[in-house]
Amino acid sequence: MRYSGLRVIKEALTGHKGWRPAWRDPEPKKSYDVVIIGGGGHGLATAYYLSKVHKITNVAVIEKGYIGGGNVGRNTTIIRSNYLLDGNEPFYELSLKLWEGLEQDFNYNAMVSQRGILNLVHTDAQRDAARRRGNAMILNGSDAELLDANGVRAMYPFLNFDNARFPIKGGLLHRRGGTVRHDAVAWGYARGADMRGVDIIQNCEVTGFKIENGKCLGVETTKGFIGAKKVASCVAGSSSRVMEKAGMRLPIESHVLQAFVSEGLKPVLDGVITFGAGHFYCSQSDKGGLVFGGDLDMYNSYAQRGNLPVVEDVMEGGMALIPAIGRVRMLRSWGGIMDMSMDGSPFIDKTHIDGLYFNGGWCYGGFKATPASGWCYAHLLATDKPHEVATAYRLDRFRTGHMIDEKGVGPNPNLH
Amino acid sequence: MIRIKCPICGLRNETEFTYGEDANVNRPSMDEQGVQPWVDFVFNRDNPRGWHKEYWHHVQGCRQWVVLERNTLTHEIGNCELARDAKLPPSQASEAAE
Secondary structure (H helix, E strand, C coil), X not given: CCCCHHHHHHHHHCCCCCCCCCCCCCCCCCEEEEEEECCCHHHHHHHHHHHHCCCCXXXXXXXXXXXXXXXXXXXXXXXXCCCCCCCCHHHHHHHHHHHHHHHHHHCCXXXXXXXXXXXXXXXXXXXXXXXXXXXXXXXXXXXXXXXXXXXXXHHCCCCCCCCCCCCCCEEEEECCCEECCHHHHHHHHHHHHHHCCCEEECCCCEEEEEEECCEEEEEEECCEEEEEEEEEECCHHHHHHHHHCCCCCECEEEEEEEEEEEEECCCCCCCEEEECCCCEEEEXXXXXXXXXXXXXXXXXXXXCCCCHHHHHHHHHHHHHHCHHHHHCXXXXXXXXXXXXXXXXXXXXXXXXXXXXXXXXXXXXXXXXXXXXXXXXXXXXXXXXXXXXXXXXXXXXXXXXXXXXXXXXXXXXXXXX | CCXXXXXCCEEEEHHHCEEEEECCCCCCCCCCCCHHXXXXXXXXXXXXXXXXXXXXXXXCCCCCEEEEEEECCCCCEEEEXXXXXXXXXXXXXXXXXX
């Protein structure tokens, strides 16, 4: 069933009786070519590109809860391609290009809105760093513009420009960045994968792997054993728990990151702004709520909720940047579990076990990576070779000394 | 707000502390020549879902490092002792070296 304007009109005139579920709810088969563990954005995108690009359709996505109930439904919906390092930027640029064509590609309204991201700078050193990063972005085919204070003032006159401690001296503007309707990404990929024959199996938890002679033969689940030629883990915050069942110990810690939405306001903020002097970033959703976030809670956590000191810290960051929001009331806050890797960069790699693959370590940057993560993971699963923009995302990079540490803070997962 | 019972100062708010790191990893002996034990020590973690021993620094208080038991799923707080007194489990890192 294709969605179109004509279809909406037809359904409106016939009492909306023609709509059907967007995906099936099948029981698992005995075995598949590929079993993907985790029905989040990345897992569903992987299944979609496996079936669409590589024509591998005997695929199951196994999800312990409901699809899109994890971080793809818990993030602040920002997409961007503004990384510095060679191991990262080509990957995120591919991701942004996929975002740009996504809705036409999977025939689903994901509300991709390239409203621009502005990273503010407050010191001369930050301006130098922004210029360097902007040049790296341009060299990798992305876009960047360095604005001075007047340039920023023309866009957002209500910011706190003349703060004595953190005056705004300019910003790095990435016009192609923006926001996306996050739930629709999961639904669109799920529908596209399901249409091509992928089984999406919800409420089915993986309890173990069947590994014989160094080869993974399938997964034990709460719905019984499911055989697979290839098993692909893709479970974000639960990565350590799942891979532990295969005897692996990962360079990952799980941390909680909180996000917040205010009451609905009239349009005030038409892009995404990040504060350079504290950890605070903000956009306005199409419903009018300010969507924003800040730091991790800093300690390891699997609780999908955070603590009040960080709430206060994020609000202080917001007040320092946009004093006008002082009387805005907060509507909701929530937490998601981030698989924080030791250098702040992800993994898309084979494991030492034949037929077992790992995708994870996305820290709090997983959402923007969703299309490219699925694209590159599908490429790896189909060809057994890493995609050319994901060659750096290896599990053994700490052993070989090829860390991809954007922030340069070393093996401290809570600081990335 | 997590409340941590510092052995020196008593019950204090988490905002007085800075999180250090996982206290279950031990440094290999300094004459260790293998690469993997050091990789395990610096980079690889158990990352448990449940009780976890970890270093915190009472930086706004007595400035002592403590080892705190905390549940990563419920945020429940367990035993807290000075790091210098803590008996830590044998190093995962040295086991993995074999």
